[in-house]
Amino acid sequence: MEVDMSILETLQPSRFLSFAIPNPDPTFPSLASPLIRIAVLDSPIQPFSSLIPSVAAMIVPKHRESDWIFSTESGHLQLLLSSPNIQRLILIGQEQQPIINGSSSSSIYRRWIDPDSLNNLEISLKPLVIALSPKSYFRNENLEVPFLCYEDNIVCSLVLEKCIGNFVGEMLVEDVEIEGSDQSREFRRRLRFKRMPNLVQTEIRIVPNRVSCLDSVDIGSNSIEFSPDLGVLVHVYLVPMVASLALLGSCIEKHVESGLRPKALCLGVGGGALVGFLKTQLDFEVVGVEVDEEVIRVARKYFGLEDGDLVRVHIRDGMEFMDQLAHGDVGNIVPQFDVIMVDLDSDDPRNGVSAPPIEFFRRDVLLAARSVLRESGIFVINVIPQSRSFYEKLIHEFREVFPELYEINVGNVENFVLIAAKALSCSSSSSDSENKFLTKLRLAISGAYMDSINRIGDASN
Template identity: 25%
Template sequence: MSESNRTDSRDFKPPEGDREGQLTNEFEEIKAGRRTSLEFPLSNSVSVTAVVLDSTRAASGQTTDCRCAALIVPRQREKEWVYSTEGGQWQLLVSAGVSRLIILFRRRDSVKQAKQYQRRVNISDEALETILRPLVLALTPKILFCGGIPKIPFLNYSDSVIQRVEKEVAYSSLTGFMMVEDVELKPELEEGSRSSCVSRISSQFPGGEHESIELVTSSSKSSSTWKRRLIFQRMPNLIQTEAALMIHPQPGSKPCGRERKAEGSSSKRKEKGFPQTRQGLERVVDHSRLVHKYLPPIVAGFVLISPVLDSSIRSRQKAKVFCIGVGGGALPTFLHHQFDFHIKVIDVDGVVLDLARRHFGLKEGSSLEVTAGDGLDAVAEIAAIAISAGLVHEDLVTNWKRSSNGDLKPYVKLPTSTSQAADVEDTVKTLEENLSSGENLSSRVEAGKSVCDGLMDSELGGELKFTDENAQGAARGSKLDSEFQSIQVEQRDMDPRYEIIIVDVDASDARSELSAPPVAFLGRKFLLSALIALKEHGMLVMNVISSGAEAYEEVIEALGAIFEEVYEIMLDDEIYHSVVFALVKPSAYNRSLASPAVELVRSVIDNELIHWIRKVKFKHASST
C-alpha cells in the first residue's frame, strides 16, 4: 500500500458528516445508480477520498439482498483508468457483485510546509484496513446493522499486471479516450488457463474481521510474458484486444549491444519500468497465435458448421466471414493467416481502425476488407440484397420487413420493372448452376483427377474460353486456375450472404449487467437480418459478458427465438462470460467423420476447447 504518516487507529473517529453535514442520513439507504465522492482527512498531510457507488439494481429491502464491500486502491495505481474513471469504478462494482462498493483513495497533500517535517512510514494492509474500517461502517447501508455491527470485507482487485508501458492514447468522439499499452503479466494469465478476459474481484463474502478476497488464476507457466492491449477509458476493465509480442529486428538494423535504459526519452510515463530490447530490436505483434482468452473458443466453434467449411475447402471457394467490431484486429488477422477465408471487418470508429493498423499490424488485402461503418446497418444491407436477389423464403422476408417497418429502400435498390426482376431471377439461376458445377468438380477432384482435369470434364469447364487452343502443360493449368478463381469471385459477389458472422462489440455502459454485446444486437430486427445474411447452414457468433444469470439468459432466449440451435463455450461461470453460437440449421458436425475443416481448427487451437462446446437451446420449430 502507499506510504502514510503514522496514524494510530485509536485516535481515528468516524466522521459525523460530509462537508454539508449529510453523511449519516444520505447513505443509510441504497439509491440505485448513485455515485458520490467524499474526502476525509487522516492527518495534516494525508486524506482519504471515498467514492461510494450503489448498484443500478436497488436491493429489495432484505438483508440477504444487500451487500457492501470496500476496496483500497493499490499504491501507485491511483491514476489508472480502472480506478480513476467513472467507467472503471462502475465495472469494479459490477465485478464485485455488491449493492454498494466503497472505493478508497489515499491522497497526500502536495503542498510542502517548510517549517514542519513529518517522516513517512509504511503501513501494512491490515493496519490500514483497521484505520479505515470506522469510515467504511459510517458509509454502510443501515439495513446491514439489523443483526449488530456488520463485517464489511475489503476486496483485492487482481489483474496480474507486473508493469505496463503506454504506447499511445487517442481520442474519438464516438468511443472517447482509448489506450494502446504493452503489459508484462504474471504467469497466471498466460495462455492455457481457462480464465476471463475481464480482470475481476471475487464475489464471495467471508465473515472474518480483516479477511480480504483476491482472485488468482492458476497456471503451470513459470515466467512472465509481454502482451499488447487496447483498452477504452469508458470500460477500462474490459480488454478490447490482447495480442502476444515477440522480438523482431528493426528495419535496417542489426541486433547488437547490451540491454540498457532508453536515453533522452520524451515521455517518462511511457518508458518508466519498461525493459528495453537490445539495440536494433523491437517488440512486434505475433499473429501466429491467439492469446485473448475468448478468441480461441470462437475458432473452436467453427467445427459446428464443418461440413459447410469442408465443401468450401474442397471446391476451393472461399467461405466468407463478417466481423463486427475490430479492436486491434487480432481475430481477423489470425483467420486471414490461418484459414483460406474471405473476411470483411467493420467497426464504427475509424480511430480504432487506425490504431489497429499502426500498433497491431492489421493489413487489408484482397481477402481481408476493412471498413468503417455501423455493423447493424451493414448486416441489414446484406439481408436486403439477399432478399432482392430472391435468396430468402417469403415468410422470413415478411417477418424481416415487419421488423424493418417494411422498407428496404435504405439498404438496397429493388427491381422497378419486370425485366429487372427477370434479370435478378436469371442471376440466381446462374448462381445455383455454378455452385452445382463446383460441387461436381470437387467430386471429380476427390476421384483422383487434378483441379484442371476436373474443370475440363465439367460443364463449367466447357464454357471457358482460351486464346491459345494448343496451350499445354503448366501454362494450360495456370490459365484454368485463373479462370476458375475469376468464377469464384463472380459467384461470391452474386451471393451476398456469409457463412459466419461474428459480433464482438462492447455495450459502452459500464453500469450495465450486460457488458457485451449491446442490446441492439439482441433485438429482433438485427437477429432476423443476421439470419437472412447467413447462408443456409451459416452461424452467428457472439462474445457475451454478463455479470448476472438473468441478463445472460435473456441473450440465450433472444437467439433461441430466431435460430434453430444455440451452443456455448462458457469461459467463466461467475461473471457469465461465454462465446455463443447461433445456427441457422441444426449442426451436422460428426466427431467420428474425417473433416478437413475440423483438422484445420485442431491444428491452430487447444483441442480441449472443442469439448467445451455445449448445446443450450434447441428449437424444434422456427418462430421467425
C-alpha cells in the same frame, strides 16, 4: 471539497462522491501522500428496507490511482457490481499527482505488495471507513467493514497512447507484463475503453524483437520494441468462437476443393485480433465492420491489423451494414458468408459488463444475418448475459429464426458462445482425420473447445 458526512447516513441509489482529505497516517508506503482520495459509491440496486445494508472498502493499488478502474465512476460501478450484495463501496487511494507536460501518458505501473503493511494500513483506516458507513450498518454492533482485495495478474504496465473515438469515447492502448500460473512471464498489448474500464476490449500477445532472454526484458525500456503475435488468441472467449467453425468442417473443405476461400463477416473489429487470426491461421477472406474510425487507426498502428485482398474493413454500424448486405446495397460484396461472428458489448455500464447489445434481440437483425449466410453458414455471438433470463430470451429469439442452436461454455462463469445454424444438421465430424480444414483448425486452437460444442435442445425438451 467540504463533505457533509450526514448525507452518508443513508444509502442513495447510484450516488457517487469523490473527495480528498488529509492523510491520517502518511507513514504507510502504500499510501504515502499528504492527501488521500476517497470515493463513495452506492449501488443502483438497493436492499429491502428491512435488511442491513452491506458495506465494503477497497484500497487502490499503489501507482494505479489514475487507472480508469479506480478513477472513474463507471470503473467504481463495475467493481461494485462484481462484488455480490454490496450496497456501498468505499475506495481509498493516494491523491493523483498533477499531469506535467503530458508525463502521465508514459507512466509505468509496477506491482508492489507488502501484506503486512497492507494489513496495518487497513487497521489504521478502519475508523475512517466506519465514519463513511451508514449507521444502520452497525445496528447489531457489527463493527467490521471488510476490505476487498483487488487482484489481477499484471506485474507491470505501460500506457502507449490515450485517444478519443467519436463513438466509443476515450480509450487507451497499454503494454502489460502478466504473471502466468507457473510464474512464467508473458507480454501483451491491450485496448480498453473508458466507458467500460474493467473490460479489456482487445488483447494480443506481443514478443520482444531481437531478444534472446526474457529475463532482461522490461516493457518500460525505450530500447526494446515489441511486435504483435497474430498466431495466438489470448482473449478467453475468442478461441471458442473460432472453435465453432468445427461445425463447418466438411462444408469448408468442399469450398476449398472447388477453389473457393471461406468467408467471414466480423461485426466489431476492435484491435483486430479475431480478424487477423482468421486470415493468417485459417486462410479466410474477412470483412470487418467497426463503427469507430479511431479504433481502426489504433488497430492498424498497434495491433497489426492490415487491409488487403483478404481483409476489408468498413467503418459502419454493424447491424446497419448487415441489413444493407441483406438488401444488396453494398455493391462490391457478395453476401454469401460461411460465418458471421459478433463481438460487441453493451455500452451501458449501469448494466455491468454484458454482450451482445440488446438490439440483437430484434427479429429483423436475425433475419438479415440469416440471409447473408451460405446455406451451410453459422451465426456466432459472444454472450455475456446480464442474467439467466437474458440468455434464455436470446435463445428464444434465435430459435424463431434459426433451426438449430449450439453453445460452448467458455468456462469462466461469464461467457457463452452461442451458435445459430442456418440449416439443419450442418455439423461435421470433428474426428474426420481426412478433413484438412479440421486438422488445420485443431493445430491453430485448443481442440477441447471443438469437442465441447453442445446442441441446445428444443424448448419442449
